[in-house]
Amino acid sequence: MEFKEIKQIVELMNKNELSYFHLERGDFCLELKKGLDTEAIQELLASARAAGPAMMPMSMGHGGLPSGTGGGGAALTGAAAEDAGTDTINAPMVGTFYRAASPEHEPFAKVGQVVDENTTICVIEAMKTFNEIKAEKRGTIVKILVENAQPVQYDDPMFVIKPA
Amino acid sequence: MFKRVLVANRGEIALRVIRACKELGVEAVAVYSTADTDSMHVQLANSAICIGPGPSSQSYLKMEAIISAAEIANVDAIHPGYGFLSENPKFAKICESCKIKFIGPSADVIAMMGDKNTAKATAARAGVPVTPGSKDIVRTEKEAIAIAEEMGYPVMIKATAGGGGRGMRSALNEASLKTGFNAARAEAEACFGNPDVYIEKFIVNPHHIEFQIVADSLGNVMHLGERDCSLQRRNQKIIEECPSPMMTPELRQRMGEASVKLCKEIGYENCGTIEYLVDDDHNFYFMEMNTRIQVEHPITEEVHGCDLIKEQIRIAAGLPISEHVINSQPRHHAIECRINAEDPYNNFAPSPGRLDFFYAPGGRGVRVDTHVYSGYEVPPYYDSMIAKLIVTGATRDIAIARMTRALSEFKVEGIKTTIPFQDVIIKSSDFKSGNYNIGWVEQFLAMQPHQPKK
Numbered sequence: 001m002e003f004k005e006i007k008q009i010v011e012l013m014n015k016n017e018l019s020y021f022h023l024e025r026g027d028f029c030l031e032l033k034k035g036l037d038t039e040a041i042q043e044l045l046a047s048a049r050a051a052g053p054a055m056m057p058m059s060m061g062h063g064g065l066p067s068g069t070g071g072g073g074a075a076l077t078g079a080a081a082e083d084a085g086t087d088t089i090n091a092p093m094v095g096t097f098y099r100a101a102s103p104e105h106e107p108f109a110k111v112g113q114v115v116d117e118n119t120t121i122c123v124i125e126a127m128k129t130f131n132e133i134k135a136e137k138r139g140t141i142v143k144i145l146v147e148n149a150q151p152v153q154y155d156d157p158m159f160v161i162k163p164a
Numbered sequence: 165m166f167k168r169v170l171v172a173n174r175g176e177i178a179l180r181v182i183r184a185c186k187e188l189g190v191e192a193v194a195v196y197s198t199a200d201t202d203s204m205h206v207q208l209a210n211s212a213i214c215i216g217p218g219p220s221s222q223s224y225l226k227m228e229a230i231i232s233a234a235e236i237a238n239v240d241a242i243h244p245g246y247g248f249l250s251e252n253p254k255f256a257k258i259c260e261s262c263k264i265k266f267i268g269p270s271a272d273v274i275a276m277m278g279d280k281n282t283a284k285a286t287a288a289r290a291g292v293p294v295t296p297g298s299k300d301i302v303r304t305e306k307e308a309i310a311i312a313e314e315m316g317y318p319v320m321i322k323a324t325a326g327g328g329g330r331g332m333r334s335a336l337n338e339a340s341l342k343t344g345f346n347a348a349r350a351e352a353e354a355c356f357g358n359p360d361v362y363i364e365k366f367i368v369n370p371h372h373i374e375f376q377i378v379a380d381s382l383g384n385v386m387h388l389g390e391r392d393c394s395l396q397r398r399n400q401k402i403i404e405e406c407p408s409p410m411m412t413p414e415l416r417q418r419m420g421e422a423s424v425k426l427c428k429e430i431g432y433e434n435c436g437t438i439e440y441l442v443d444d445d446h447n448f449y450f451m452e453m454n455t456r457i458q459v460e461h462p463i464t465e466e467v468h469g470c471d472l473i474k475e476q477i478r479i480a481a482g483l484p485i486s487e488h489v490i491n492s493q494p495r496h497h498a499i500e501c502r503i504n505a506e507d508p509y510n511n512f513a514p515s516p517g518r519l520d521f522f523y524a525p526g527g528r529g530v531r532v533d534t535h536v537y538s539g540y541e542v543p544p545y546y547d548s549m550i551a552k553l554i555v556t557g558a559t560r561d562i563a564i565a566r567m568t569r570a571l572s573e574f575k576v577e578g579i580k581t582t583i584p585f586q587d588v589i590i591k592s593s594d595f596k597s598g599n600y601n602i603g604w605v606e607q608f609l610a611m612q613p614h615q616p617k618k
Contacts, residue, residue: 094215095232126232151236153214
């Protein structure tokens with residue numbers, strides 16, 4: 001489930017003045033409770049910490065029912081299980097990130113692709129020099145965090161991979 | 165005026181440049197290594213780009229990383245600070261070809277004055293006195309005597325292929341010149357396989373006096389007086405003052421004129437400093453030129469009422485030197501102590517680590533230029549200077565009393581600093597009387613009883 005879908009659910013809850021929503025789908029579980037219930041929030045935080053770095057806390061503490069701003073006072077549990085057990089490939093230099101050798105070429109790496117240490121995954125351009133960047137890790141590409149032609153700093157995460 | 169400037173440096177000077185940018189309404193872009201993520205210069209810049217890991221060779225000295233960051237951030241100019249790439253003509257050249265203004269003189273001028281031999285020859289051609297020496301190899305005793313007589317004793321006999329202090333002899337008179345000449349040749353032959361020697365005037369315990377130069381692109385060239393930087397340990401300055409206690413108006417005028425003349429000859433632009441050795445007879449000799457801003461620039465700023473970093477940025481943007489700088493009248497006296505993360509009781513061993521507590525002095529006439537704060541972790545990769553303490557007083561005595569007071573308030577816990585050492589020097593009678601030279605600190609250290617480790 002995407003964050004924007006969760007946001008849509010919260011907005012629907014606000015619009016229809018619902019105070020509780022619970023969804024279970026396979027491994028995925030989503031529970032939304034409106035209003036400031038500090039004990040419950042603490043419980044959720046505790047269980048989320050035990051589960052892993054999955055919680056996305058939304059702004060809490062505005063008290064009472066949220067008005068038109070939508071999304072206030074709710075808490076999330078059990079979000080995307082894919083965040084656990086992943087690693088990132090970070091930029092080894094500062095420059096401009098390109099997914100392919102040129103606009104005419106296919107991207108070096110796609111989501112779902114298996115890479116090893118020597119796989120070229122992208123190009124970083126610095127001072128008119130195009131540097132082919134190797135994965136230097138083994139695994140499957142799960143997510144691409146930088147858009148084509150965007151600048152990257154040294155150590156910025158570029159790819160999320162599931163290590164082999 | 166530039167819209168955006170990249171600061172290609174770190175530590176206190178990066179913060180200094182960022183502050184000047186902000187006062188000029190210019191956006192400041194900081195670059196930093198992963199070791200400097202928590203540095204104040206990163207926090208106070210308008211934006212910051214991480215360019216590499218801790219070691220300087222992979223970050224602050226890496227030209228491609230700096231230029232790449234400059235391109236991403238779309239800057240108009242780069243301020244190189246001091247050290248790192250500030251006197252690298254190749255870097256200045258790359259900036260020029262990337263159409264990014266390098267805040268400093270041109271690459272050609274940097275190259276010319278960066279080579280010490282060429283610089284000395286250039287200075288000599290401009291009529292600036294240089295350390296007198298024989299033009300060529302001295303082959304006979306007779307020749308040596310003639311040259312020494314012309315130069316005046318004492319002289320230094322140096323092996324042309326020499327190094328490490330070998331193949332060198334000083335001579336105070338003709339008798340010691342005769343023995344020294346032959347001994348130096350013999351040692352040179354033995355150590356380097358080449359007996360050839362030349363002769364230079366031996367300047368006994370000179371003073372290090374440097375002149376601040378400011379030159380804009382419209383032909384204005386001026387000097388802002390001198391700084392006395394004779395208090396050095398192993399060729400590292402630790403305390404500087406402005407004006408110099410040994411300066412006279414007559415000497416200042418001669419040295420100032422020579423400095424301006426040299427800058428005009430080489431077409432110098434922006435801020436720079438010419439360093440001289442001065443003997444007790446007020447003979448001055450060109451040593452070298454630094455084509456960048458110096459660490460100790462604040463003492464000139466305090467005495468002349470100017471902001472040299474802002475002048476650098478203005479000049480690079482094509483503006484003339486500020487009116488108030490051109491018309492400045494020096495007044496008062498300023499002293500600076502470089503506070504280093506070193507243990508003065510343990511042979512000045514570096515002392516990186518976490519600053520558990522950092523409290524800088526304040527009050528009338530006290531200025532502290534620093535990038536550190538309580539809780540900051542001093543990284544091990546870079547030079548050990550953590551702060552510059554600058555005091556200004558209406559007279560030299562007032563400045564000394566103020567520096568003593570300020571040093572006593574300066575509280576740093578968690579690491580060792582040179583504060584106790586500088587405190588002893590400032591309180592010494594030699595410093596009070598202004599009676600010190602380049603050899604003073606080493607002599608002082610040699611006289612100390614062995615200090616117990618703390």
